[in-house]
Amino acid sequence: MALPEVRASDARYPFSAVVGLDDLRLALLVNAVDPAIGGVLVRGEKGTAKSTVVRALAALLPPLAVVPGCRFSCDPAAPDPACPDGPHDPQGPAAERPARLVELPVGASEDRVVGSLDLERALGEGVKAFDPGLLAAAHRGVLYVDEVNLLSDHLVDLLLDAAAMGRAHVEREGVSVTHASRFLLVGTMNPEEGELRPQLLDRFGLTVEVRASREPSERAEVVRRRLAYDADPAGFAAGWAAEDAALAGRIAAARALLPSVVLSDAALRQVTAVCAAFDVDGLRADLVTARTAIALAAWDGRTEVLPEDVRQAALLALPHRRRRNPFDAPGLDSQQLDEALESSAPEPEPDPEPAGPGPSGGGEGADAPGDSATPEAGGGDPAPGSPTGSSEAVASAASPYAVRPLRVAGLGDGAEGRRSRARTSNGRTVRSELPRGPVTALHLAATLRAAAPHQQRRGRDGALVVRRQDLRQAVREGRESNLVVFCVDASGSMAARQRMSAVKGAVLSLLLDAYQRRDKVAVVTFRGAAAETALPATWSVEAGAARLQALPTGGRTPLTAGLLQAEQVLRLERVRDPRRRPLLVVVTDGRHTSGEAPERAAALLQARGVTSVVVDCESGPVRLGLAAQLAAGLGGDCVRLEELAAESLAALVRETTLPGRTTAKGRAA
Incomplete structure (x- = not known):
């Protein structure tokens, strides 16, 4: 077979030339074999060739037969009856073109994604005409979203609709259009910049974690090939054209074999047993795992699904679907996976029992009487009241809960999100x-x-x-989304009466709320004689949760140092992103036992125009009200720790006839 000529203008990095990343390449290839799997989410640190591999996939996809002149890539054998460019004759002519890889930029407008009224024709000719968007261009191809976790919520909603129904609906500016939009969705992301919304995460069929190799020889080969490609893109691509052509042929052969692959009842039981063992929601995981196992068998040229296909399919399809805590990274326990596969495997035929009486008990495997009453040496719980051996303690966080909404007052113009107007x-x-x-x-x-x-x-x-x-x-x-800076008191007074567990649970709940509202977060802690930035401003709310869990408590209370450290974080972020409005959340009981009084620091933050909320952690029958005084100095609101939960706020509203609770500013909460 003659290899196509490669020009420098269209020479992408060859798929076959990628070093390592076996799981990623396999996930992309099985999706090329069966696009119904639903695409791939690629998670990994920056600089790991995620985008390079995805862009290289398009060259391997088989060409498409399309209706000539149709802007929506209708299949001439089964045209869309509702196509805006239709109706098409199923017996009409057909054209062939390469499969498209359409890139959806993070900052794209809604008009660019779904399409809109053709203003030029509307104003110039007085007719309503539809100008299709990226969802139309991606039909029967690949829709690629780089940094998909940073995609605006309104674009995520559009993707969810199209991915769920296989159609795009446009109702805007007097235009009502629907067209087919089935595509292979591929997204790449760096988890350090924040996670995906669960609804969109579930729409990706497979997920793969990638990281750079730690093997020097493999890293050297990556650099060697990249330098060769940069020096002569066309020549490098031509050198790998034969390998890419072989992969393209294998994809075509696997697609042809796919309808003949048999998923036996035993293999199907293994699929469902694995999904049940990991407690996934719904049945989409079972369907995706089954489809992936079938595609893996076709990729290997087999017509029967084997247990190793099911295992590999589960490793690709389940990590992002298993039930987990909000800040846990996706992943599977290999031992649990193997146990689920073994427990669902068909049982072998039992051997015939030997003649004669057998042992009736008391062998090695049987428990001797009284064994359960004999503790092992050195076992048992530690004695109550045993010393910890340290003046510092690390309290575990209480379970997170839904919190009352905290807003920045006024009307902003920052990045789109879910918090403030x-x-x-x-x-x-x-x-x-x-x-x-x-x-x-x-x-x-x-x-x-x-x-x-x-x-x-x-x-x-x-x-x-x-x-x-x-x-x-x-x-x-x-x-809009905001910059939420948490200033957390980790002094000894907070450790008293086991309050730190509740405090950590409250901050964890606020972090979860910030994640759901697409905020940027930073964490400042103060204890002993100084304050520190435990987490610089970042999109990774998970990192903030991890730092919070490991936060020790003890020592004096340098409240002023904590406020000044928070002001420094806010000042630096204002230079980097002046449109993003800040929200300062101070979690403290209001005491200060180290350094100067906090009045001047609070007045400085108020003068900067920072919206502040003080979460009052004081407990006991006698309250000094120091947190409320701090909130007044900041010009912000004061919320008691036990009132932070949304349920507590609802109960408070039900119990009072007043419009709202009076805050430190005299406003309704």
Whole structure:
């Protein structure tokens, strides 16, 4: 077979030239064999060739037969009856083109993703025409999202709809369009920058963890090949063309073999037993695991699914679906997987029993009478009240719970999220205004109203005549994400009466809330004689939870040092991202026993315009109210620890006839 000529302009890094990353390459290849598996989520540290491998996959996919001129890539053998470019004749001509890899940028607009009204034709010709978006371009191909965990929520919602139904629905600006949109969804992400929403995570068929090799010889080969590719992309790609062509042929052969692969009842029982053992939600995991096992068998050229196919499929399909705590990383216990496979394997035929009487008990495997009453030497629990051997203690965190909403006052214009009110590029349209620059979100109705009175004077003849001064910008309001800085008191006074477990549970709950609202977080702790930034501002809420769990307590209370350290974090982040508004959450009982009084530090934060919330951890029948005084100095609100839970807030509202609870600012909570 003649190899295609490779030009420098379209020479992607060859798939066959990738060193290592066996699980990632296998996951992508089995999805190429059976796109119904649902795609791949690639998790890993930066610089591990995640994007390079995904982009290289497109060259291996078999070409597509499409209806000539159809912008939605309809299959000529089974065209979409609702295609906006249809109807198509199933007996009509067909064209062939390579499978597409469509990249969805993290900052894409909603119009670019789903499509929108063709404004040029609408204003120039007076007709409603649809301009398709990326979901149409990706139909029957690969939709690739780099840094998918940073994708805006409104784009995630669009992907969820299309992935669930296999169709894209567009209802906007007087346009009502539906078209097929079935694609292989591939996403890459760095877990240090935050996790995915659970709904989108479940839509990925398989997940793979990648990390750079620690073997010097393998790393050297990676560098050697990359340097060769950078020096001559076309020549390097041509050198690996034969290997890529062999992989493409193997994919085509596996696709042809796929309908003949048999999933026996025994293999199916192993699939369902493994899924049940890991307590996954729903039945999508069972379906994906079964499809993956079948595709693995076809990839190996077999027509029967073997136990090793089921095991490999489970390792790829279940890590992100098993039930886990909010901040646990995906993964599977290999021993638990092997036990589940063995327990569901068909039992061998029993050997015939030997003639004659057998032992009736008391052998090695039997428990001797009284054995259970004899403790092993050195066993048992430690004596109660035994010393810990250290003046510092690390308390475990209580279970997280839903917390009451904490907001930044006013209207911001930061990155889209789920916490505070803001002007955003999506959300509900609240009004129109004259554009201050280029029109990025046209308010069509307001534009037409502005142009209508001038049509006679402008000599309209058919099409609507619109001038620059008629254009109106849509003003949309939604929610933004914030920078949430936790300033946590870890002094000895917090360790008293076992309060630190509840405090850690509260902060863990607030971290979980920040994760769900797509916030950036930082953690400052203070104890002894100083404060430290336990976690610089990051998207990785999981890292904050890990630091919190290991946080020791003890020593004096340098409250002022903690506030000043938090102010420094806020000041640095304001330089890096001036549009992201901060929320300071101080978790303390208000005492300060080291350093100067906190009034000046609190006044500094208030002067910076920082929205603050003090979580009052004071307990006992006699309360000094120091946390409320600190909240007043910060110009913020004070919430008692036991009132932080959303359930407590609901009960408080039910029990009172007042509009709300009075805060340190005199506002309703």
